[in-house]
Amino acid sequence: MTPSGKVFLVSGVTDMRKSIDGLSLIVAEQLEMDPFSEAWFIFCNRGRDKLKILFWDTNGFWLYYRRLEKGTFKWPRPSPDGVITLSKPQLHWLLSGLSLENSHGHHPLKGLEV
Incomplete structure (x- = not known):
């Protein structure tokens, strides 16, 4: 799936024992944002080798979990x-283990003709 709304990275450290209810409370109470919006909220543990993505879809929450076997995010x-707002390319960079300031990403091409 790809995000249909904004993507927010919850900066700092999150306890990965938290599930949907605990993470949605962080979004609502600490960030003062709406967990029922179309936004994706990304959380990471202290070791930077696990992350969770929480988002609402029509009639329920999705919770993605990713654990790196080697390396860190x-x-x-x-x-x-x-909170830090991410672009969709930055989300892909993060999930691929790259820096958000990736200077090696391709720039969109415009005005091309065949």
């Missing part, structure tokens, strides 16, 4: 408001 420093 390139997680950014915590932000003052606790």
Whole structure:
């Protein structure tokens, strides 16, 4: 699946024992955002080798879980408001183990002709 709304990275460390209810409470109470929106919320553990993605879809929550067997996610420093907005390319970079400031990504091409 791909996100239909915004993608928010919850900066800092999250207890990965939390499930849908606990993570949605973090979104609602700490971030003061709506967990029932079309947004994706991404959480990471202290070791940076596990992450969870929470989002609402029509009539229920999805909770994706990813664990790296080797290496870590390139997680950014915590932000003052606790959340960082990601673009869809940045989401793919993060899930692929790349930095969000990836300078090697391809730029969109415009005005091409055959």
